[in-house]
Amino acid sequence: MALEILGIASDIAGGKLGSAKGVALLCEYMRVKNLAVLRDRNYLFLDSDKIPLADKNDCAKHIALLYDFFKDNVAQRAQAIIHENKFPFIISGDHSSALAVVQGIQNALPNDTIGVVWIDAHADIHTPLSTFSGNLHGMPLAALIGHKAANKNKIAQSQLESWEKLMNISKVSIKPQNVVYCGIRSLEKAEQDVIDSHNMCVLDIESLQNNRAYCLEQMKTCLSQSTKIYVSVDIDVLDCNEFQSTGCNEANGLYMRELTSLIKDITETFQHKIVAFELSEFNPTLGTTKEQDKVMLFIFLHEVTNFLTSNVVSHW
Secondary structure (H helix, E strand, O other): OOEEEEEEEOOOOOOOOOHHHHHHHHHHHHHHOOOOEOOHHHEEEOOHHHOOOOOOOOOOOOHHHHHHHHHHHHHHHHHHHHHOOOEEEEEEOOHHHHHHHHHHHHHHOOOOOEEEEEEOOEOOOOOOOOOOOOOHHHOHHHHHHOOOOOOOOOOOHHHHHHHHHHOOOOOOOOOHHHEEEEOOOEOOHHHHHHHHHOOOEEEOHHHHHHOHHHHHHHHHHHOOOOOEEEEEEEHHHEEOOOOOOOOOOEOOOEOHHHHHHHHHHHHHHOOOOEEEEEEEOOOOOOOOOOHHHHHHHHHHHHHHHHHHHHHOHHHO
């Protein structure tokens, strides 16, 4: 068993371009430092320079294009890595691609119940019918749980059909009760309503910082029915006073030492269940980007690959 990098250099579902360059940078670093294997076929690229800008009022920007990319490339490669008995270490540009990776893994493991640990400043559980931005990186969990509730927006029938297809790359939806949120602190009412209606598990920043034992027990309870667990980190979970190289950074978040400690605890607690790890939304092209952000991420990659190798991969 080895760590296999799945690089998804796509950023058109985010609010700001540039995170695809973050994928290139981090993947190359991991390859050079021998932290994980990077094969050409597992580096997926969607060239934003060749894609016309979406209308700012579009509630489902690039949805048909992204569906094709997710179904024909991302989900299939994720599925193949699992079939090859490798552990997918995903570096993604924007967080929308998680909807395809998780469904690809589900297709590879049809008899497993997949749980999700979503470490993020944002809930990412909008739909095209509720979104304010139209950016699909705010919608992956809604697609994964098959959320369809009508809200305020009117969209074209073709876009509704694309949304339906995005939710059905796998025939099996993730159960809302098998999702654990860590660190979300910026969300709209439509998202809060979905979370409340399903009584989804939310672990706030204060609890993660000051009562980790409680948080881990809550995770164990929530994920008790999950036979496999997908761990996804949007780097904007970090406090913007420490880390700024991401498109939607927020205050009052975790600090890197706390995030690193959280990942260590999760890998030790769920070592027999973790099936993939994702790091998303690093954007090195922003005016706020600092060199120290990149250095912090390099150190983080070393730490996480060590945790995964020691606690997860060695037990497969």
